[in-house]
Amino acid sequence: MKEIINESPKIKKTLAYLEDFIDTEHGELHENVETLLNDYKKKLHRLYLIIKQSDNKQLQLMKLNEELDKYKNNLEQKVEEEILKRREKEEMLLKQSRMAAMGEMIDAVAHQWLQPINIISLQSSILDEIFKRGKLDKDYIVNFQSKIQKQITHMSDTLNTFRNFVRPSTKISTFDVDKMISKVLLLVEDEFINNRINIETNVVKDFRLSGNENEFIHLIINIINNAKDAFNEKNINDRKITINILDNDNIKSIELIDNAGGIPLDVINDIFKANVTTKEDGKGTGIGLYMSSLIAQKYNGILSVENVENGAKFTFSIY
Amino acid sequence: MSVLIKEKTEYTPRIVMDSNKHLIDIEGDSFPENTYDFYRPMMDWINSYFSTVYNEITTVNIEINYFNSSSSQLFFDFFDILEESVKNGSKIVINWIYVAKNESTLEAGEDFCEEFEILNINMIEKQVV
Numbered sequence: 001m002k003e004i005i006n007e008s009p010k011i012k013k014t015l016a017y018l019e020d021f022i023d024t025e026h027g028e029l030h031e032n033v034e035t036l037l038n039d040y041k042k043k044l045h046r047l048y049l050i051i052k053q054s055d056n057k058q059l060q061l062m063k064l065n066e067e068l069d070k071y072k073n074n075l076e077q078k079v080e081e082e083i084l085k086r087r088e089k090e091e092m093l094l095k096q097s098r099m100a101a102m103g104e105m106i107d108a109v110a111h112q113w114l115q116p117i118n119i120i121s122l123q124s125s126i127l128d129e130i131f132k133r134g135k136l137d138k139d140y141i142v143n144f145q146s147k148i149q150k151q152i153t154h155m156s157d158t159l160n161t162f163r164n165f166v167r168p169s170t171k172i173s174t175f176d177v178d179k180m181i182s183k184v185l186l187l188v189e190d191e192f193i194n195n196r197i198n199i200e201t202n203v204v205k206d207f208r209l210s211g212n213e214n215e216f217i218h219l220i221i222n223i224i225n226n227a228k229d230a231f232n233e234k235n236i237n238d239r240k241i242t243i244n245i246l247d248n249d250n251i252k253s254i255e256l257i258d259n260a261g262g263i264p265l266d267v268i269n270d271i272f273k274a275n276v277t278t279k280e281d282g283k284g285t286g287i288g289l290y291m292s293s294l295i296a297q298k299y300n301g302i303l304s305v306e307n308v309e310n311g312a313k314f315t316f317s318i319y
Numbered sequence: 320m321s322v323l324i325k326e327k328t329e330y331t332p333r334i335v336m337d338s339n340k341h342l343i344d345i346e347g348d349s350f351p352e353n354t355y356d357f358y359r360p361m362m363d364w365i366n367s368y369f370s371t372v373y374n375e376i377t378t379v380n381i382e383i384n385y386f387n388s389s390s391s392q393l394f395f396d397f398f399d400i401l402e403e404s405v406k407n408g409s410k411i412v413i414n415w416i417y418v419a420k421n422e423s424t425l426e427a428g429e430d431f432c433e434e435f436e437i438l439n440i441n442m443i444e445k446q447v448v
Contacts, residue, residue, distance in 0.1 A: 046395050049430045054388040056423035 090294060097222070097291040109158055114190075116151035123147060158186060174210045177245050177254060178203045183213075184220045195228055197239040205247040209318070211299045219295045219303070222288040223256050223314045230260035230312075253317040262307035271305055323364045331357060332383060336364050341372065343379040349386035358393050362400070369404040377409065382416035382445070384424055391427070398435045405437055413440045418447055 123144060130136050181201055192199055209216060224241055231239045236259070244255040263271060272293035289303075296303035301318040327333035332347030343365070351357035368377075379401065383390070401411055415428035425442070432440045 046392070046434070049434065050388050050391045050395075053391045053423070053427045053430065056426055057385065057387075060421070060423045 094291055094294075097218070097288055100288070109187075113155055113158065116155050119151050120148055171213075172211055173213060174208050175213045175216075176206055176208055177252075178206045180209070180213055180216055181220065181243055181245065181254075184217050184224070187217075188221065188224065192224075192228065192241075195232065195239070197228055197231060197241060199224070199241045199243065201243045201245070203245045206245055207247045207252045209252075209299070215295045215298070219292040219316065220254070220256070222292045224258075226288060227256075227258035227260050227312070230258070234261050236260060251317055251319055253315050256314045256316075257308060257311060258313075259309075259311040261310065262312050263305065265307075268305065268307065272303065321364070323360060325360075334361055336361065336368070338368050338372070341375045341377045343377065345380070346382040347384075349383050349390040351390070354387070354389035354393050358397075362393075362397070365397070365400055369400065369407075369409055372409060375410070377411045379411060379413045380416060381414065384418060384421055386427075394431070395434070398431055398438065402435050402437055411439065413438055414443050415440055416443045416445050419444050420447075 127136075127144075130140065178201070185199060185201070220243075227241055230236075238259070240259050242255070242257045244253075244257070246253050246255065272289050293303045296316055299318065301316055303314065303316050305312060305314050307313075321336075321338050323334065323336040325331070325334040327347040330348065330350040330352075332345050332349050335342065335344040337343075381394075386394075401409075401413065405411055415431065417424040417428055425444075428440070428442050431438075432442070
């Protein structure tokens, strides 16, 4: 059989071709296959690196997401902390503002007390003279007691109003606005008389407010004290503050109008922001109107301002 | 001699290629919508540049913080061109700049260092204040 194969010319030719192929072509094929294989290995390795790099990036993104989740979870706590900080800051500002107002009110109380003390002193000093003249009868004593009691009541009222104002209070009540304004006037009356300021109150239609009355007293005092300072700084002669209490179509408002020259236009839009003052350097804290605005907001009210003829008009409105 | 500048976007890096200064700068993140389209001008420029430059030292600064897998693949092609150019006699200094805390970018730079031993790749850590 082997011989037959060897003898066949066709097979001989084929074998010769194969021998030739193995000697020449196979080497080239081998080289080509090896090159392809190396290229494939290189590309496979790169693909592995690309996938590894991609995995690393994905891992990094997952870590960042975890951090983001933690941050989100802490956000609520941070918001609460910030609210607390802000509340503390506002309380501090309120305290500062109250202290500033207190200084002025101590002056006011002193002024308020001067006149009754003088009257009591006068009544007391003439008592022995009346006795010597034999006029010290029962009627005189009743009349004397009445006069002295009236002065003491006036002093006591002044002091109580002052004490109620300076004592930090969270007491919420419903009160008449015109009575609240009367308390304000009682506190500042003499001080304003000394500064030749006429205060006129028009109760067009009274209404009641719910809240901490002292805070509203504070709001009003801040505004009228600013007017007093403006009158003095600008040396204005005819000084007038008008307070209107109105209740129109469910809009309740208190208007405080002065003729102290108005607020400069470059600051009027920022006048309720903290640290904004129109007063001379060192004379204003920039707290008073900011606090007044906060008090208004606390009771869902709005405090606004506009310049009117010869002065400024502040309006506290509540719907 | 030419200058190619591509401004940085939210998803693509700033690319500056200046043949006068022999400088290539790539800086930013790399998430192009179509990576090969985006980088084609850069690859064309670099092929053209290394066919004309001879003795000058070319500086390549790469600062990529985040990149997608197709960008990674393109960087291999980019380094292939640089490797081929070095084999042909070009002098290239490559600075792989990474932010200190970005470990994945550091590791990617190390991969390129191992893969392209012939290239002079400097790993430069950048401190972010």
